[in-house]
Amino acid sequence: MPRSAETASFKFNHTMLRVKDPKVSLDFYTRIIGMNLLTEKKFSDFTLYFLAFDVDNKFDSLNDEEKANEARSREGVLELTHNHGTESDPNFQGYASGNSDPGKGFGHIAIAVDNIQKACARFEQLGVPFKKKLTEGKMKNIAFMLDPDGYWVEVVPSTFGRD
């Protein structure tokens, strides 16, 4: 089905998750997962962080304005929302992962990698907790990790012949 003219410009720009502590989450999504922080927008009560993988190896050549524009116009952007104060509030209950009641609905985000054995071995070495390791369960070709808030991060092979 060809795209209609009315939706021809549309892109799946981003997915938004709330996070308790941006320092912890930004470390996870940049150092461990490999995304880059493109831009952040601070408001009085909350701050938004926009991250993406540098799939075209071009982020280094962009200035701040161009990076902010990239965050708005491309696909595959992750928006993390930090409501100020949650990181140091002893009464903060944490966010629901979306995978159990009540709150079930959202499932996960997924990262495609070229060598899933190598990628998962590295994640394990870096101490990332797993919901399901590659070797566990029925499906030996995918893994589920937990991000710092407990959201599920699936790891899938991007090469053909996954299953």
Place this chain on the structure above:
Amino acid sequence: MPRSAETASFKFNHTMLRVKDPKVSLDFYTRIIGMNLLTEKKFSDFTLYFLAFDVDNKFDSLNDEEKANEARSREGVLELTHNHGTESDPNFQGYASGNSDPGKGFGHIAIAVDNIQKACARFEQLGVPFKKKLTEGKMKNIAFMLDPDGYWVEVVPSTFGRD
């Protein structure tokens, strides 16, 4: 920060949401939102549907195997999970949107469009319910729609100078 060799192949492949009725959700995400169904995988208890925008106008030239591969390897894929039976179960409570307690955590997915006035006028004409219309609230440059399960779908302008 350049990408490390260890994460150089990584992409933000997909976001998964559970849906009550795939007929209703597929109609929403294809006819109204403009995505294409790339592939589906049926299991005994559930079916997975993988959708994406045909941003490179190439889906028509792909066979089923190539479309399935595309769903695994590109960014911007939406995975809808249908647990068989929810669509006709009078006791099914529905899924949490992630935007109120309990279950708060997941926020929304966002569609970037080139002409947000025109896009939102069309969505309104098609009867899509809005959480926040373009003209409502403080931020006049974004809108929030509700998908058939009540998940928030943000509409954002992809052109520079959004705010």
